[in-house]
Amino acid sequence: MSTAPAVLPRTPGPAVRRPTAAGLRRRRALHWIAVHSVAIALAIMFLAPLVFIALTALMTDQQALTSRLWPHSWNWGNFAEVFARSPLLQWIGNTMLYAGLGTAFMLLSSVPVAYALARFRFPGRRAAFLAVITMMMLPPQVVAVPVYLIWARAELTGTLWPLILPMLLGDAFSIFLLRQFLLTIPREYTEAARVDGCSDLATLLRIVLPMARPAIAAVALFQFFYCWNDYYGPLLYASTNVDNWTLSIGLASFKALHSVQWNLTMAATLLVMAPVIIVFFLAQRVFIEGVTLTGVKG
Amino acid sequence: MRPTPAAPPARRRREGLRALLWLSPWLIGFAVFFVYPLAATVYFSFHRYDLFTLEFVGLDNYRYLLTDDRALTSIGNTLWLVVFMVPAQLLFALGVAWLVTRLKAGAGFFRTVFYLPSLIPTVAGTVAFVFLLNPATGPMNQFLELFGIAGPDWFGDKDWAKPSLTLLGMWGTGNTMVIFLAALLDVPKHLYEAAALDGAGAWRRFRSVTLPTISPVLLFSAVTGVIYALQYFTQAMIAARVASGSTDSPGSSFTPGYPEMSTLTLPQWLFQMGFRDFSMGYACVLALLLFAASMLLTLVLLRRFRGLEEVS
Numbered sequence: 001m002s003t004a005p006a007v008l009p010r011t012p013g014p015a016v017r018r019p020t021a022a023g024l025r026r027r028r029a030l031h032w033i034a035v036h037s038v039a040i041a042l043a044i045m046f047l048a049p050l051v052f053i054a055l056t057a058l059m060t061d062q063q064a065l066t067s068r069l070w071p072h073s074w075n076w077g078n079f080a081e082v083f084a085r086s087p088l089l090q091w092i093g094n095t096m097l098y099a100g101l102g103t104a105f106m107l108l109s110s111v112p113v114a115y116a117l118a119r120f121r122f123p124g125r126r127a128a129f130l131a132v133i134t135m136m137m138l139p140p141q142v143v144a145v146p147v148y149l150i151w152a153r154a155e156l157t158g159t160l161w162p163l164i165l166p167m168l169l170g171d172a173f174s175i176f177l178l179r180q181f182l183l184t185i186p187r188e189y190t191e192a193a194r195v196d197g198c199s200d201l202a203t204l205l206r207i208v209l210p211m212a213r214p215a216i217a218a219v220a221l222f223q224f225f226y227c228w229n230d231y232y233g234p235l236l237y238a239s240t241n242v243d244n245w246t247l248s249i250g251l252a253s254f255k256a257l258h259s260v261q262w263n264l265t266m267a268a269t270l271l272v273m274a275p276v277i278i279v280f281f282l283a284q285r286v287f288i289e290g291v292t293l294t295g296v297k298g
Numbered sequence: 299m300r301p302t303p304a305a306p307p308a309r310r311r312r313e314g315l316r317a318l319l320w321l322s323p324w325l326i327g328f329a330v331f332f333v334y335p336l337a338a339t340v341y342f343s344f345h346r347y348d349l350f351t352l353e354f355v356g357l358d359n360y361r362y363l364l365t366d367d368r369a370l371t372s373i374g375n376t377l378w379l380v381v382f383m384v385p386a387q388l389l390f391a392l393g394v395a396w397l398v399t400r401l402k403a404g405a406g407f408f409r410t411v412f413y414l415p416s417l418i419p420t421v422a423g424t425v426a427f428v429f430l431l432n433p434a435t436g437p438m439n440q441f442l443e444l445f446g447i448a449g450p451d452w453f454g455d456k457d458w459a460k461p462s463l464t465l466l467g468m469w470g471t472g473n474t475m476v477i478f479l480a481a482l483l484d485v486p487k488h489l490y491e492a493a494a495l496d497g498a499g500a501w502r503r504f505r506s507v508t509l510p511t512i513s514p515v516l517l518f519s520a521v522t523g524v525i526y527a528l529q530y531f532t533q534a535m536i537a538a539r540v541a542s543g544s545t546d547s548p549g550s551s552f553t554p555g556y557p558e559m560s561t562l563t564l565p566q567w568l569f570q571m572g573f574r575d576f577s578m579g580y581a582c583v584l585a586l587l588l589f590a591a592s593m594l595l596t597l598v599l600l601r602r603f604r605g606l607e608e609v610s
Binding site: 121 | 316320323326327331334338349394398400402408412419422430434437476477522528568572581596599
């Protein structure tokens with residue numbers, strides 16, 4: 001690791017008009033060291049929380065109550081303890097159901113809508129797109145009361161279905177993102193397919209889908225993670241029924257149920273984080289490219 | 299792009315029908331989960347409704363808002379987040395992104411490290427931060443002690459709870475950072491070279507070349523950041539719950555906002571009123587307030603970003 005101080009003294013005096021080659025090289029080197037030192041310090045700050053979570057997760061009950069930061073003994077059993085003390089597997093199952101079905105339904109419904117918005121020319125196309133933007137920007141709490149009443153009338157409150165079923169009718173953010181990507185596919189491809197006698201559906205399935213794979217992967221991952229991390233939705237609909245708790249709901253109450261056991265709480269926290277981190281490292285490129293897609297240019 | 303010749307009317311109508319067919323799931327969703335609920339929210343806001351009885355009360359719910367101290371506190375807290383947390387996140391993300399562009403070695407590695415925390419599940423990240431900033435056992439105050447600083451009570455102190463949430467927000471700002479990074483890398487190199495030839499220093503180059511070029515991206519992130527701040531719910535709820543040690547069992551008497559209402563945001567109070575106290579009519583008034591604020595911002599966004607609608 002670099003031991004250079006984060007901020008290095010600059011070359012004193014006013015800027016020289018014609019710096020010598022050696023002086024320039026020296027300044028470049030100092031700049032290099034300064035920038036990289038700051039980056040390393042920042043990276044340590046970003047990673048420190050994760051390291052402390054892991055260390056605490058391995059401590060004994062007693063030690064987690066002290067201010068010591070390094071575990072005396074490595075208690076790998078804490079993870080088993082978390083599984084024994086809470087229905088973690090059930091929470092994982094419920095979360096998988098929500099995230100898995102939610103993502104599948106979202107793709108099924110949103111891809112065709114995005115395709116139509118990007119390719120078809122029809123009156124009201126602009127209005128339809130504005131509706132997508134409006135939905136995307138709408139805080140979910142705004143319509144929460146009437147939507148809750150719909151599901152209450154259908155006797156589905158207390159389950160995760162009020163969160164999964166609407167995905168069959170499209171998700172605004174995914175539609176928006178997919179549309180932005182589909183616009184970048186040259187019209188010539190779809191026109192050529194149509195000239196060859198392909199139907200709309202065949203064009204979508206055979207021509208557009210293979211080309212849009214990165215965008216589809218990105219929205220699928222975003223949706224999956226959104227569901228996996230969602231707290232507000234499950235709190236609203238499923239928190240009244242312990243059998244339908246998700247990881248978010250379970251983890252939120254974990255600390256209270258095992259009041260002072262920070263070690264077990266951190267072990268549970270780590271178990272919730274782990275799949276996300278693993279998936280991220282497997283599909284890093286998809287994420288970064290997907291996020292870049294969302295930063296729209298004017 | 300050549301303009302397409304005007305289609306004959308029959309073909310236009312066919313195209314319209316075709317689009318209607320393809321868009322129908324979304325149109326149904328828009329009607330069922332937006333148009334109807336929004337109208338119903340307006341309707342309920344003039345009524346007292348507790349799931350069983352519905353009674354017309356005129357403007358009573360609106361009048362009550364003006365005397366509801368907690369609602370006003372929650373609005374104040376939400377505004378605090380808009381005014382302090384969002385700019386802090388944006389500036390930090392911009393700074394980190396700029397730093398990454400300056401790196402010659404390991405830029406990819408650093409980008410990964412800075413992006414990763416934004417993926418951490420919100421509940422897990424918040425629980426972890428309450429632990430890290432815990433004054434008794436957490437590492438943060440021990441770290442500060444190395445420099446002779448007596449750390450505050452963070453999530454347990456009403457003056458520090460929102461700054462603590464801001465720290466959590468800055469840790470998870472990787473999304474914005476990646477967007478800014480892409481924008482910074484898109485700035486044409488020759489502009490910098492031209493500015494350098496004119497003798498512009500680093501700061502001058504940033505102000506005159508970088509900022510104008512990336513300003514659309516900055517504005518987009520600022521507006522969406524404010525809209526997310528208006529929805530701020532989970533982090534505040536979890537921090538209050540974990541820091542105060544309350545349980546989450548059904549029928550529990552947990553009220554958000556610990557300590558001393560300092561983390562109570564508008565969506566939390568709406569949730570509390572609508573779904574814990576079942577004052578649904580009043581909750582709808584709060585919902586409309588949230589709606590007005592977010593729609594105003596969306597309009598700003600759409601006015602500025604006509605390009606969003608363009609079709610190639």
